[in-house]
Amino acid sequence: MSLGGFQSGFSARKVSRSEVRWGQFLICNHGCEEVIQLISHVSGEVEFELCKIEAERMAHVLLEASKAERL
Ligand SMILES: [Zn+2]
Numbered sequence: 001m002s003l004g005g006f007q008s009g010f011s012a013r014k015v016s017r018s019e020v021r022w023g024q025f026l027i028c029n030h031g032c033e034e035v036i037q038l039i040s041h042v043s044g045e046v047e048f049e050l051c052k053i054e055a056e057r058m059a060h061v062l063l064e065a066s067k068a069e070r071l
Pocket residue numbers: 027028029030031032051052053054
């Protein structure tokens with residue numbers, strides 16, 4: 001099941017650690033058992049993966065950036 005999606009062409013879904021596509025590139029030293037994948041609408045491929053904690057941090061960073069004053 002994929003969640004949401006946005007017009008830039010990706011949707012997101014959560015998988016377990018054992019289902020990670022690009023395990024060698026996953027940056028996680030928290031021992032997260034859940035991984036968020038970004039799936040391209042165009043290719044249907046997993047384009048990006050983040051562990052749950054990193055995904056939450058990235059979401060927070062993006063949210064803060066979107067609310068910030070322009071430089
Ligand atoms: Zn992690």
